[in-house]
Amino acid sequence: xxxxxxxxxxxxxxxxxxxxxxxxxxxxxxxxxxxxxxxxxxxxxxxxxxxxxxxxxxxxxxxxxxxxxxxxxxxxxxxxxxxxxxxxxxxxxxxxxxxxxxxxxxxxxxxxxxxxxxxxxxxxxxxxxxxxxxxxxxxxxxxxxxxxxxxxxxxxxxxxxxxxxxxxxxxxxxxxxxxxxxxxxxxxxxxxxxxxxxxxxxxxxxxxxxxxxxxxxxxxxxxxxxxxxxxxxxxxxxxxxxxxxxxxxxxxxxxxxxxxxxxxxxxxxxxxxxxxxxxxxxxxxxxxxxxxxxxxxxxxxxxxxxxxxxxxxxxxxxxxxxxxxxxxxxxxxxxxxxxx
Amino acid sequence: xxxxxxxxxxxxxxxxxxxxxxxxxxxxxxxxxxxxxxxxxxxxxxxxxxxxxxxxxxxxxxxxxxxxxxxxxxxxxxxxxxxxxxxxxxxxxxxxxxxxxxxxxxxxxxxxxxxxxxxxxxxxxxxxxxxxxxxxxxxxxxxxxxxxxxxxxxxxxxxxxxxxxxxxxxxxxxxxxxxxxxxxxxxxxxxxxxxxxxxxxxxxxxxxxxxxxxxxxxxxxxxxxxxxxxxxxxxxxxxxxxxxxxxxxxxxxxxxxxxxxxxxxxxxxxxxxxxxxxxxxxxxxxxxxxxxxxxxxxxxxxxxxxxxxxxxxxxxxxxxxxxxxxxxxxxx
Numbered sequence: 195x196x197x198x199x200x201x202x203x204x205x206x207x208x209x210x211x212x213x214x215x216x217x218x219x220x221x222x223x224x225x226x227x228x229x230x231x232x233x234x235x236x237x238x239x240x241x242x243x244x245x246x247x248x249x250x251x252x253x254x255x256x257x258x259x260x261x262x263x264x265x266x267x268x269x270x271x272x273x274x275x276x277x278x279x280x281x282x283x284x285x286x287x288x289x290x291x292x293x294x295x296x297x298x299x300x301x302x303x304x305x306x307x308x309x310x311x312x313x314x315x316x317x318x319x320x321x322x323x324x325x326x327x328x329x330x331x332x333x334x335x336x337x338x339x340x341x342x343x344x345x346x347x348x349x350x351x352x353x354x355x356x357x358x359x360x361x362x363x364x365x366x367x368x369x370x371x372x373x374x375x376x377x378x379x380x381x382x383x384x385x386x387x388x389x390x391x392x393x394x395x396x397x398x399x400x401x402x403x404x405x406x407x408x409x410x411x412x413x414x415x416x417x418x419x420x421x422x423x424x425x426x427x428x429x430x431x432x433x434x435x436x437x438x439x440x441x442x443x444x445x446x447x448x449x450x451x452x453x454x455x456x457x458x459x460x461x462x463x464x465x466x467x468x469x470x471x472x473x474x475x476x477x478x479x480x481x482x483x484x485x486x487x488x489x490x491x492x493x494x495x496x497x498x499x500x501x502x503x504x505x506x507x508x509x510x511x512x513x514x515x516x517x518x519x520x521x522x523x524x525x526x527x528x529x530x531x532x533x534x
Numbered sequence: 535x536x537x538x539x540x541x542x543x544x545x546x547x548x549x550x551x552x553x554x555x556x557x558x559x560x561x562x563x564x565x566x567x568x569x570x571x572x573x574x575x576x577x578x579x580x581x582x583x584x585x586x587x588x589x590x591x592x593x594x595x596x597x598x599x600x601x602x603x604x605x606x607x608x609x610x611x612x613x614x615x616x617x618x619x620x621x622x623x624x625x626x627x628x629x630x631x632x633x634x635x636x637x638x639x640x641x642x643x644x645x646x647x648x649x650x651x652x653x654x655x656x657x658x659x660x661x662x663x664x665x666x667x668x669x670x671x672x673x674x675x676x677x678x679x680x681x682x683x684x685x686x687x688x689x690x691x692x693x694x695x696x697x698x699x700x701x702x703x704x705x706x707x708x709x710x711x712x713x714x715x716x717x718x719x720x721x722x723x724x725x726x727x728x729x730x731x732x733x734x735x736x737x738x739x740x741x742x743x744x745x746x747x748x749x750x751x752x753x754x755x756x757x758x759x760x761x762x763x764x765x766x767x768x769x770x771x772x773x774x775x776x777x778x779x780x781x782x783x784x785x786x787x788x789x790x791x792x793x794x795x796x797x798x799x800x801x802x803x804x805x806x807x808x809x810x811x812x813x814x815x816x817x818x819x820x821x822x823x824x825x826x827x828x829x830x831x832x833x834x835x836x837x838x839x840x841x842x843x844x845x846x847x848x849x850x851x852x853x854x855x856x857x858x859x860x861x862x863x864x865x866x
Contacts, residue, residue, distance in 0.1 A: 246699075356818065387577060387796060387799055387800055388814040389577075390801070391799040398808060413728065416758075419802070419807055420805055420811060423807070423808065454730065459756065459759050461800050461802060471734055475731075476698075476730075
């Protein structure tokens with residue numbers, strides 16, 4: 195594997211047992227994440243995209259070990275060493291946590307309303323041993339400057355801030371310990387359009403300045419286009435396609451990616467005519483259909499798709515897809531293909 | 535153009551709070567026509583939902599419609615000023631459902647969890663149309679079928695939690711259409727849904743409009759949805775429509791600096807990867823701290839000076855197009 199890879203996820207699985215009856219016997223499993231593999235290069239943004247229930251948030255929580263994976267490994271390369279986050283004990287994880295931080299979706303729910311901004315941002319510093327008050331205050335100021343918050347608001351409570359400012363506070367807190375990997379789960383989906391743009395720009399700037407690596411979890415393909423280097427598309431617990439952003443949008447290889455792209459409303463009046471409308475509903479991860487989980491909604495499905503489960507395979511350099519017909523289909527994308 | 539079904543003029547809905555009066559909707563004008571969709575777009579706090587609630591007479595306390603007219607042309611052909619009706623009057627109840635109906639954003643929160651969907655739809659039907667129990671049930675099944683609920687005669691006996699988000703929104707639309715209204719207000723009808731489900735619901739709304747000549751007021755924050763669905767657009771900012779016009783004009787030649795900035799700042803699937811977006815400076819003020827003059831002036835990059843900061847710009851316009859900005863005249 196490449197030396198510049200920071201995170202390498204292999205065969206990740208997370209099942210949640212379904213219990214029934216008086217004895218709470220396990221009668222089945224919700225296969226929230228099923229054999230997911232991908233890697234992230236140092237300094238890049240990998241976007242994990244999919245609709246609700248596809249398992250994208252579960253993947254991110256397994257990486258940060260907010261959840262313990264059922265199976266598979268999460269290799270984190272740090273300081274010339276490689277650790278498998280999936281297998282470490284909680285205590286062994288603690289010193290590593292500072293290198294991986296999280297930015298949450300809802301800036302209204304993720305900040306303690308009883309703490310002032312300075313303490314919210316400074317808390318991770320305190321927990322990690324920066325006991326000196328003045329030293330901490332200086333670092334908090336530096337962080338606030340980094341996210342363009344005036345230092346004068348350090349002693350105010352979160353309720354005094356707008357959604358965008360709260361998200362800046364959340365980002366400052368995530369950056370307090372100089373992490374190398376930041377997992378951002380829908381960081382702008384709760385924000386207004388005009389504020390969303392500010393936060394996306396800030397995230398791009400911070401990445402350049404601090405050399406951060408982002409795992410950007412989102413459902414909105416237009417937001418993803420603006421921030422990511424590569425995109426992984428998930429459907430019912432599995433990754434169906436991974437590619438460079440421009441390539442994935444211009445020439446998708448998986449029928450689900452194609453449908454997702456065509457469903458995204460573009461701010462251009464009269465652009466709807468050629469849309470692919472997917473029939474039916476997203477499959478149930480507790481009871482996924484046999485074969486390819488997407489086949490009941492896929493307009494290209496054949497008898498083989500109902501029986502055989504496609505594996506994610508690299509069919510061209512940097513292009514991974516899990517579709518039995520990927521080689522023969524020619525799917526429609528958005529925008530121009532990248533210059534060769 | 536034909537006469538509007540609904541014509542709102544100078545609507546003011548204010549909330550009296552201990553901290554002072556919040557002018558959630560302040561001097562709002564718009565028209566809604568048969569078979570057309572008016573898209574009302576704006577960010578949080580712009581008053582778009584309060585405007586919709588004002589039209590339906592369901593403004594929550596301490597809010598109150600304090601001025602303006604809401605002129606509705608009814609089935610019977612009369613013109614009624616809804617702003618003059620008390621919200622809880624029988625006359626207003628006769629409007630909600632048969633004349634104007636509402637589809638909410640969150641289908642899960644808008645149903646009772648303790649009754650089957652059939653129960654809830656037939657209740658609305660029997661209340662307004664005086665049908666027998668079995669006739670109302672037949673009508674409900676017919677409605678569910680019309681909005682594309684599969685196996686409607688089985689689904690009708692299910693509870694809301696048994697349905698997916700997309701199906702719940704279809705049932706919500708069926709319920710709204712139960713009494714055959716001419717105007718449908720859809721308040722962020724697809725915001726809680728996934729994109730592929732959103733596409734299904736938007737398609738359904740378009741289809742129903744084509745079949746029944748529905749006038750739709752579509753309230754959303756999403757310019758993509760507006761571009762796709764609306765014939766006419768009202769862009770709102772802090773309680774007023776800063777710009778109105780036909781959708782193609784608004785997108786091709788936005789006149790108000792807010793509309794221009796908003797359109798520029800939208801992320802799109804057509805963008806080059808990893809590019810910065812143009813932004814609007816600052817953030818939306820709290821409705822209680824509405825700036826004097828043009829409410830957008832503190833964030834406006836084209837501000838003309840004191841005139842913008844001190845005087846509220848009047849609506850300037852010709853035909854269907856109107857804009858509230860001194861860049862286009864109207865300065866005192």
